[in-house]
Amino acid sequence: MQKIVVAGGGYAGLGAIGALQKLQDAEIILIEPGSGHQLIPELPEALAKHGSIDNHVVPYDSLLAETRVKYIRHYVTNVNVERRVVCLDNKDEVSYDWLVLATGSEPAMPPIPGLRDVAHTLRDAHDARKIKNELQYGKEQRVAVIGGGLTGVEVAGMLAEDHDVILVEAFDRLLPALGLGLSQYAYRRLIAAGVTVVMGQKLVRVNPPRIELEKDHYEYDVLIWAGGITPPKWIKTTELPLNVAGYPLADAYGQVLPQIFVAGDLWHVVIDGQEIPATAQLAAIAGNFVGDTIISRITNDGSPGPAFRPRLRGMLISLDEGQGVGWVLHGGIPVRGFSARTLKNISFQQYRLKLSKIFDRPWPLLEPRD
Ligand SMILES: Cc1cc2nc3c(=O)[nH]c(=O)nc-3n(C[C@H](O)[C@H](O)[C@H](O)COP(=O)(O)OP(=O)(O)OC[C@H]3O[C@@H](n4cnc5c(N)ncnc54)[C@H](O)[C@@H]3O)c2cc1C
The missing domain is CATH 3.50.50.60 (FAD/NAD(P)-binding domain)
Incomplete structure (x- = not known):
């Protein structure tokens, strides 16, 4: 049985787990220090007068309750590539066959x-x-x-x-x-x-x-x-190869070393010479892509598959509780005002719906485990 360790339960880590759950015969471990998946793009609105931060954090206990994902509540502090283990902040080590690093940025x-x-x-x-x-x-x-x-x-x-x-x-x-x-x-x-x-x-x-x-x-x-943003400090102390910006040096599949992948903010994605801005949308797509890539490597279908070319659905920025600005669809159709803000709200809800589907949990995902 293959043992797949995912470090970081953000957009990229959960995207990867969503894909990896398709593997029937694998042990999946999430290592994450927090108690809940943080819906970071929603945090600015939590700062408004009637906003509540708790409404934007989905408890892992509840999210993962119906899955076979094992959740270890710690920080990854290092990776020993030769021995194929990740080191945790409590000095424990967790071995892996495949490792997805998705610990975000600082x-x-x-x-x-x-x-x-x-x-x-x-x-x-x-x-x-x-x-x-x-x-x-x-x-x-x-x-x-x-x-x-x-x-x-x-x-x-x-x-x-x-x-x-x-x-x-x-x-x-x-x-x-x-x-x-x-x-x-x-x-x-x-x-x-x-x-x-x-x-x-x-x-x-x-x-x-x-x-x-x-x-x-x-x-x-x-x-x-x-x-x-900048790469997290811990990554600089590992033996992983880094690019000039200090991010793990990954190929077009997010692969850094034979069994190690990165996703999310930690994957500095450059396509056709152009840097793709780090967003939650990109992180979720990249996590999913990396999960699928690992599946295809494990099942050894012989083909490396297509390289990562994310199809972004837009970029929307809130300007207050009722207004926004940005673009949507692949060609980049500009939107502004109430429609942009509404589309942004819809994208938040779509993400929650997707999570509730992937992890088989009832909408809107905020209830504690019963
Ligand atoms: C205020 C704000 C607003 C934003 N708005 C938008 C937006 O509107 N749209 C958009 O697409 N993007 C937005 N972004 C960007 C988006 O939030 C990030 O690009 C996205 O969260 C990156 O996903 P990730 O999975 O790589 O990292 P994260 O979502 O940050 O998840 C990383 C996870 O790793 C865990 N972790 C950290 N260190 C370790 C460790 N050493 N070991 C194990 N686990 C660890 C963390 O606890 C966290 O759960 C916004 C960002 C901010 C800060």
Whole structure:
């Protein structure tokens, strides 16, 4: 019987397990430190006044109750390639025949003086709880959000109704992953919602209660850093080959070494010379792909199969609880306003439905195990 270990129960890890469950005769082990699958793209809305973080975390006990997946609640800290074992934070080792590393990414925080001491990041439910504990809902509190990409824009938009928000972006436009027209739309919506948007200036120092930009400075009560992602620290201490950005060096199948694959944010996907932005959608597709690839290697059907070419269904960004912006369908049809926000909500619900189908659990997946 083949033993398949999946490290990380996020979008990619569960995508892989979803595929691997098709293998009748395999032992599947999930190693994951958290108690629940975090619906990370939904976290910005959990920060809004009536949002609840618990509504965006699906307990693994319940999710995996009807499966034969064994869930070990620990961190993977290293991989011993020669002995084919993963090392855990409690010093245990778990052997594998096949290994999927899907432990996600970490917020990238440059060495800007003062930043690390006071800024929040938003990468998981734990971060969201810490931010929420500091937020007071009334227009007086000043929230500074640094970074005008997907996370920064969504957080700024969600907090605008109950806070005095300033959004700072070093480049001269928001949301560089979208076309110019859509990023200008997002800018106008945020301004209309009362957000102060400062573009074209870098943050150079945090000197509480002030953020100092290249030219201007502003006072804040809560500071949120949304300046991109980086590979997790633990991966750098392994003997796995890494690319220049510090991610495991994977081929077009997500394979790093003969029995080791990566998926999700940990797989730095470049296709035809173009980097594909790390998203939950990409992670879920990649996890599934890697799971299927392992099945075909095990069943030894002789063909390496097609290389990874994800068919993305769109990219949608919330601008507040009722508005959004982005594109849908493979050709990239722009959408904005209420329709974009509605489509984003539908995509969240579709993901939950998919999970409930894969793991045979009742909708909406939030009930504790009975
Ligand atoms: C605020 C925010 C909003 C976003 N919005 C969107 C959006 O609207 N649409 C979209 O497509 N994407 C969005 N993203 C990006 C998306 O969340 C990520 O790309 C996606 O979660 C990556 O999936 P993953 O499975 O690789 O990692 P994750 O979902 O982060 O899962 C990683 C899992 O690994 C576990 N883990 C960590 N370290 C270890 C370890 N050492 N050993 C074992 N397990 C470990 C973690 O506990 C976690 O459960 C957003 C991200 C953020 C932060």
